[in-house]
Each structure stands twice: as C-alpha cells, then as structure tokens.
Amino acid sequence: xxxISLLGATGxxxxxxxxxxxxxxxxxxxxxxxxxxxxxxxxxxxxxFRPLLVSVQHxxxxxxxxxxxxxxxxxxxxxxxxxxxxxxDQADYVLSAMVGAAGLAPTLAAIRAGKTIGLxxxxxxxxAGEYMNAAAKKAGVKMLPVDSEHSAIFQCLVGENPAQxxxxxxxxxxxxxxxxxxxxxVKITVEQALKHPNWDMGAKITIDSSTxxxxxxxLVEARWLFDVPPEQLDVxxxxxxxxxxxxxxxxxxxxxxxxxxxxxxPIAYALSFPDRLPNDLPRLDLTQIGQLTFFKPDEDKFRCxxxxxxxxxxxxxxxxxxxxxxxxxxxxxxxxxxxxxxxPQVVEETLTAHQNKTPRSLEEILAADLWAREFAQQVAAxx
Amino acid sequence: xxxISLLGATGxxxxxxxxxxxxxxxxxxxxxxxxxxxxxxxxxxxxxFRPLLVSVQHxxxxxxxxxxxxxxxxxxxxxxxxxxxxxxDQADYVLSAMVGAAGLAPTLAAIRAGKTIGLxxxxxxxxAGEYMNAAAKKAGVKMLPVDSEHSAIFQCLVGENPAQxxxxxxxxxxxxxxxxxxxxxVKITVEQALKHPNWDMGAKITIDSSTxxxxxxxLVEARWLFDVPPEQLDVxxxxxxxxxxxxxxxxxxxxxxxxxxxxxxPIAYALSFPDRLPNDLPRLDLTQIGQLTFFKPDEDKFRCxxxxxxxxxxxxxxxxxxxxxxxxxxxxxxxxxxxxxxxPQVVEETLTAHQNKTPRSLEEILAADLWAREFAQQVAAxx
Numbered sequence: 194x195x196x197i198s199l200l201g202a203t204g205x206x207x208x209x210x211x212x213x214x215x216x217x218x219x220x221x222x223x224x225x226x227x228x229x230x231x232x233x234x235x236x237x238x239x240x241x242f243r244p245l246l247v248s249v250q251h252x253x254x255x256x257x258x259x260x261x262x263x264x265x266x267x268x269x270x271x272x273x274x275x276x277x278x279x280x281x282d283q284a285d286y287v288l289s290a291m292v293g294a295a296g297l298a299p300t301l302a303a304i305r306a307g308k309t310i311g312l313x314x315x316x317x318x319x320x321a322g323e324y325m326n327a328a329a330k331k332a333g334v335k336m337l338p339v340d341s342e343h344s345a346i347f348q349c350l351v352g353e354n355p356a357q358x359x360x361x362x363x364x365x366x367x368x369x370x371x372x373x374x375x376x377x378x379v380k381i382t383v384e385q386a387l388k389h390p391n392w393d394m395g396a397k398i399t400i401d402s403s404t405x406x407x408x409x410x411x412l413v414e415a416r417w418l419f420d421v422p423p424e425q426l427d428v429x430x431x432x433x434x435x436x437x438x439x440x441x442x443x444x445x446x447x448x449x450x451x452x453x454x455x456x457x458x459p460i461a462y463a464l465s466f467p468d469r470l471p472n473d474l475p476r477l478d479l480t481q482i483g484q485l486t487f488f489k490p491d492e493d494k495f496r497c498x499x500x501x502x503x504x505x506x507x508x509x510x511x512x513x514x515x516x517x518x519x520x521x522x523x524x525x526x527x528x529x530x531x532x533x534x535x536x537p538q539v540v541e542e543t544l545t546a547h548q549n550k551t552p553r554s555l556e557e558i559l560a561a562d563l564w565a566r567e568f569a570q571q572v573a574a575x576x
Numbered sequence: 577x578x579x580i581s582l583l584g585a586t587g588x589x590x591x592x593x594x595x596x597x598x599x600x601x602x603x604x605x606x607x608x609x610x611x612x613x614x615x616x617x618x619x620x621x622x623x624x625f626r627p628l629l630v631s632v633q634h635x636x637x638x639x640x641x642x643x644x645x646x647x648x649x650x651x652x653x654x655x656x657x658x659x660x661x662x663x664x665d666q667a668d669y670v671l672s673a674m675v676g677a678a679g680l681a682p683t684l685a686a687i688r689a690g691k692t693i694g695l696x697x698x699x700x701x702x703x704a705g706e707y708m709n710a711a712a713k714k715a716g717v718k719m720l721p722v723d724s725e726h727s728a729i730f731q732c733l734v735g736e737n738p739a740q741x742x743x744x745x746x747x748x749x750x751x752x753x754x755x756x757x758x759x760x761x762v763k764i765t766v767e768q769a770l771k772h773p774n775w776d777m778g779a780k781i782t783i784d785s786s787t788x789x790x791x792x793x794x795l796v797e798a799r800w801l802f803d804v805p806p807e808q809l810d811v812x813x814x815x816x817x818x819x820x821x822x823x824x825x826x827x828x829x830x831x832x833x834x835x836x837x838x839x840x841x842p843i844a845y846a847l848s849f850p851d852r853l854p855n856d857l858p859r860l861d862l863t864q865i866g867q868l869t870f871f872k873p874d875e876d877k878f879r880c881x882x883x884x885x886x887x888x889x890x891x892x893x894x895x896x897x898x899x900x901x902x903x904x905x906x907x908x909x910x911x912x913x914x915x916x917x918x919x920p921q922v923v924e925e926t927l928t929a930h931q932n933k934t935p936r937s938l939e940e941i942l943a944a945d946l947w948a949r950e951f952a953q954q955v956a957a958x959x
C-alpha cells in the first residue's frame with residue numbers, strides 16, 4: 194500500500210491521479226492533498242478519499258472548505274500548508290502536480306523529506322533541474338516522471354544502460370496550429386489556442402502546447418531528468434500523439450512507448466513502477482488508427498521552441514528565466530492583454546536582457562525567476 | 577571476447593554476422609563455422625576469419641574446399657560435422673543460422689553443450705519449441721533471438737515483468753503481394769515472389785515472407801521463445817518494416833522497437849546483449865520516412881498465416897507438420913513444379929491428414945516431420 198501526498202489535487206493531473214487511486218484501492222491511499230482555489234472540487238475529493246491533512250492556497254478558503262465538509266480533516270493554507278502536505282510524515286510518496294513555479298518549493302521539501310517523487314510539475318526540473326538532481330541524490334530518493342513524454346522515455350530506458358543512448362526524441366502533437374500558415378498567427382485568439390487536438394489539460398499547459406513552449410520546457414526537463422546533454426535531445430512532431438516519445442541507442446535501435454492519449458496510464462506507471470497495473474481503458478489498435486505521421490518542427494513558426502533550446506544550451510539561470518517570462522506572457526495572453534505572437538516576443542526580450550550566471554543556490558535561481566517575472570511584466574505592459 | 581561457432585556461415589544471416597564480427601574484432605572471434613554448398617564463399621570467409629574448425633554439407637566438397645585455401649583448417653562434413661561445430665569446446669556462443677529443419681539437431685546439441693544460443697533458425701522453436709525450452713532450462717542456457725521481430729520483442733521485454741504483458745504484436749511487411757487482388761494470386765511467378773520490398777534474405781524465407789507463412793512461423797516461434805499462449809499473439813501488417821514488433825502490457829502501454837531494415841542490428845544485439853554496440857549504419861529518421869501505416873492481415877488472401885495460427889492453436893506435432901509441408905511446397909514452387917496458390921493447398925492437405933499428438937521425444941517430432949515431408953511430396957506430385 195503506497196501512501197500518497199497529492200500536490201495539485203484539483204488540477205487535471207491531480208484529478209486523473211485520484212481516478213487511478215479509485216481504481217486500485219488495494220494499492221494506493223491518499224493521505225494528504227493540496228489544492229489552489231477550487232474549493233468545491235476539493236470538498237468532493239476530501240469526501241471521497243478521506244485524507245488526513247489538506248491545504249488550500251488562500252486563508253480565506255479554509256472556513257469555506259470546512260463548512261462544506263461532512264468529515265473532519267486538518268486544513269492548512271498557503272505555502273506553509275503545501276510544504277506540510279509535501280512532507281507529511283504518513284506519506285511515503287509525493288505526487289507533485291501543482292502547475293507552475295509554485296510547485297518548486299514543496300517538491301524540494303518532499304525530496305529532502307525522503308519521499309519518492311512522482312513528478313508532474315515541469316518547472317521543478319526546468320527551473321532548477323541540476324539543483325533538484327543534487328538534492329535527490331543526497332536524499333537518496335527516486336524521481337519518477339508523470340508527463341506522458343518523460344514517462345515514455347523512462348519506460349524506453351528500463352533495463353538499458355543509459356551510457357549507450359544516442360538521442361532522446363520527444364514527440365510533439367504540434368498543437369492546434371501545426372497546419373496554420375505563419376501569416377495567420379497574428380490573429381490567433383485565446384479560444385482557438387485553448388483547443389488542443391489530443392489531450393485535455395489545464396489552460397496554461399494548453400497554451401504552451403499550442404506555442405510548442407510546452408515541448409521546449411519538456412526538453413529542458415528531459416535534459417535533467419535523464420541527465421542527457423542538450424545535443425542529445427530532439428523533438429519530432431507526431432500529430433496523432435500515439436508514440437509518446439522515443440530513445441535512440443548507439444546500435445541504431447529506437448525504443449518507443451505508445452498508447453492512447455490518457456494521462457491515467459503514465460500516472461499509474463509512476464505510482465506503481467516497476468509494476469504495470471491492469472486497467473479497463475480502451476486499447477491501442479494501430480490497425481484502426483491506420484497511420485502515424487512525423488515532421489520536423491518548424492522553429493521559425495514556433496519560436497518558443499527555438500527560445501527554449503537556446504535557454505537549454507545556455508544553461509545557468511536561463512531556463513528559469515525562460516519559464517518565468519513564459520508564465521507571465523501566457524497569463525497576459527489569457528487575460529487578453531497581449532496577442533498570441535507577443536508571447537515569444539516577451540520571452541525573447543526577457544532572455545536577451547538577462548545576465549546569465551551559474552546559480553549556486555535555490556535562492557539565486559528564485560531571484561532570477563523573480564527578476565524575469567518583473568521584467569516580463571514590463572515588456573508585456575509596454576507591448 | 578565472445579568465441580562464436582557459426583552455423584550457416586554463407587547464408588544471409590551468416591554473412592551479416594561475419595560483418596558484425598569484422599566491425600568488432602575486440603568483442604568477437606569466430607572459432608568454428610558450418611556451411612552448406614557455397615564452397616567458394618566459405619573459402620573466402622575462412623581466409624578472412626581463420627576459424628579453427630569448419631564443416632560443409634557434402635563429403636565431396638571437403639577436398640575442393642581444402643584446395644582453395646591458403647591456411648590450414650580442420651574440415652568436417654555432414655550432420656556430424658555440423659554437430660562438431662555446434663559443440664566445439666572453444667566456443668562459448670553458437671549462432672544458429674542454418675535454414676530449415678536441418679538446423680534443429682545442431683542447435684539442440686549446442687544447447688546440451690551449454691553454449692549460449694543466438695537463434696536465427698526459426699525451425700528450432702517452430703518444430704520443437706517446447707522440447708527446446710525444456711532442454712535449455714535443463715542446461716541453464718540463454719537463447720537470444722536474432723530475427724528482427726523476435727529481437728524487437730525481446731528488447732521490449734528488457735527490464736519488464738513478463739507476467740504483466742497482454743499481447744505480443746509481430747509486425748509483417750505484408751510482402752510484395754499486399755496490394756495484389758486475390759484473383760491475381762493464381763498467376764504469381766517465382767520471380768515475382770522472390771522480390772521482397774524491404775529485406776534482402778534467402779530464397780526460402782523470401783517466399784515464406786510473400787505468403788505470410790514466415791509470419792505464421794514467427795508466431796509459433798514467439799509462442800515458445802517468450803512462453804506466451806497463442807491467444808496473446810497477434811500480427812499487424814506494417815509495410816514500412818520500421819517498427820520491428822511490439823509488446824502490449826496490461827496497463828495499456830505498448831513498447832515498440834524501431835530501426836532501419838538491417839539485420840546487422842538485431843544480430844549485433846543478440847551477440848552483445850545486454851550491451852548495445854555502436855555502429856556506423858544509417859540512422860533511422862522518422863521525419864524523413866514521414867509515415868508509418870498499419871493494417872489487419874487479410875487471412876483470406878494469405879491462407880498460410882491462417883494455417884499457421886491453426887497449427888499453433890492445435891499444438892502437439894502440428895507446427896512441425898506445418899513447417900515440413902511448407903518446406904516441401906516452397907521447394908516445389910521454386911522448382912516450378914507447383915503454382916503459388918498450391919503452396920497453402922499442400923500445407924493444408926498435409927495438416928488435415930495428420931494425426932496430431934503430444935510428442936514425448938525429439939524422435940516423435942522428427943517422425944511427424946518426416947511423415948509430413950513424404951505426404952506433402954505426394955500431394956505436390958498429384959497437384
């Protein structure tokens with residue numbers, strides 16, 4: 194029985210995680226949960242899963258949540274609350290599924306507390322990958338990827354000698370604008386960008402997926418999750434999202450993991466590794482799908498991918514700056530304050546203005562993150 | 577340094593194996609070789625690789641081979657010669673690449689002599705899979721598949737729990753007649769059937785590939801190599817031959833191995849497992865290939881596949897009979913004594929006439945094989 198603390202319970206990954214737990218009550222128990230502002234959903238989840246400890250983002254929601262519950266539970270709030278959930282002593286596994294840089298501190302706390310980590314929060318490795326790896330090594334904890342691409346790579350590497358890999362190939366759906374001519378990008382609306390062809394995800398990630406920044410962030414994440422240098426990382430556009438990613442080895446063999454686009458599969462794998470739990474999800478039938486296609490990504494059209502590669506190659510605090518500037522730009526786009534094409538503009542101007550350095554502490558990384566947020570806000574306001 | 581006895585040195589797999597050895601002289605040495613009738617090629621190979629022991633099929637070729645050599649080597653002949661090569665005490669690894677049922681006895685001898693087996697001879701597992709598995713278990717030897725499909729499955733299973741697999745999916749190129757209407761099968765010539773779209777192989781295997789009997793035999797082989805019941809085995813037509821085969825697990829994940837169609841990759845893997853040796857072969861570039869397609873096999877058109885499945889499901893001596901009847905039928909077709917459509921007819925009539933039983937010894941299996949050959953000869957002669 195794995196005892197799980199779930200960070201980001203009401204989000205897309207959090208909800209799917211609870212689906213997996215519901216299907217395997219003999220294997221998993223949720224002992225603690227943290228969420229943001231979706232108090233109604235959190236209340237439902239608490240009734241269903243009976244955690245011992247929960248945390249919400251805002252103090253003002255504590256009473257509201259308490260009122261709507263028929264069961265007693267300890268309710269904390271804010272960053273301290275999230276840290277308490279992340280380090281809860283009755284949990285042996287922390288599923289880190291908060292969205293954005295807010296997931297960083299709780300994930301680090303969970304690592305330091307010796308919990309096994311199921312990592313769905315991209316920013317942990319994007320912003321502070323090298324630092325997190327060192328912390329995980331020191332604490333002797335395993336980090337298991339939840340993201341379908343990284344889970345695929347992880348599965349391709351099972352039983353293999355990582356020294357004999359030649360290339361990690363992340364597949365990208367290409368998002369809703371793969372076929373849209375570059376000239377029309379200027380007119381893209383929030384509604385258009387929120388429609389993802391294959392996956393049902395949160396708003397921030399869906400926008401990132403449409404700009405391919407999502408794939409760029411995943412490259413950086415893969416770089417640290419698998420400790421592979423930037424030149425051994427590649428992106429391949431694969432609109433059907435059936436091959437979730439691949440690993441090419443030095444003998445020319447390419448291993449791939451395929452599946453239907455359902456996050457419950459990689460989530461269950463991260464929870465049950467090295468075992469694979471049975472499920473009743475629809476099966477992949479390649480003869481029904483008929484064909485799988487592959488393209489080189491157009492980095493001229495999807496400038497965010499190119500910017501992410503630059504930041505990855507530059508290293509230091511650049512990936513943190515990339516991520517922070519992108520968070521700001523996407524929020525501004527969702528708030529209709531900047532246009533779609535201004536997302537990469539804001540990110541690029543912020544990257545260009547940044548004085549890169551090799552961070553020696555998490556504080557230095559977070560300082561770069563903060564600087565980037567402020568700078569990107571100014572760029573967006575002036576845009 | 578692995579010391580290798582090579583059974584079937586001058587064939588397609590044997591030649592590719594020597595290519596691999598040539599590229600990795602620090603890893604492999606060929607200490608013994610057996611071949612059939614291609615004495616000129618055998619002489620070249622002996623000059624290049626300097627084995628200590630060789631064997632040819634016919635006594636009359638011994639003197640001929642000796643004359644054409646500038647180096648001294650012990651030359652044996654016939655089945656005894658092949659057995660001596662298979663059990664040569666200086667070899668620790670036997671690559672079994674003879675074509676047809678002739679490979680059976682030397683492979684069994686190698687297993688009993690405790691050699692690690694690289695298995696390219698399909699018939700070993702098709703004709704006597706259960707028996708060979710028991711012998712390998714008793715001798716404590718590993719059998720590593722060489723065939724690209726089985727190597728792919730083997731690679732997909734590395735580090736996995738075989739109890740958690742749901743289905744092995746062998747891919748089939750579909751051969752040269754995938755798109756040909758069933759009505760035109762009656763006119764297929766030997767020349768047409770010998771043209772395989774993706775792989776360069778021997779004549780017998782190329783014909784089997786065009787009838788999909790090759791895939792049927794591979795199903796039976798997979799059934800025993802991986803100890804998986806018939807209902808967990810499937811065939812998927814994939815004309816590009818890029819995905820070499822797949823494994824579906826009970827969590828819905830499908831692992832696949834991909835590569836360019838070059839036998840040197842799975843051969844090198846079988847020789848170097850668990851390591852993967854670097855090579856300079858062209859790399860797989862999915863973006864250049866563009867698309868991969870998948871179809872259900874048409875068993876009405878490719879009756880050999882259906883017959884193989886029946887034999888696999890029936891078990892006992894039926895797979896041996898299937899294989900023997902097919903060997904006879906293909907030889908008769910290559911000799912232009914029967915037509916293309918008579919290949920499955922000969923096989924089916926032989927299977928139907930056979931009294932199936934559970935064999936208790938290799939002798940009983942070989943008796944069924946012999947009976948099938950004689951019966952199929954008669955059917956073919958009457959056709």
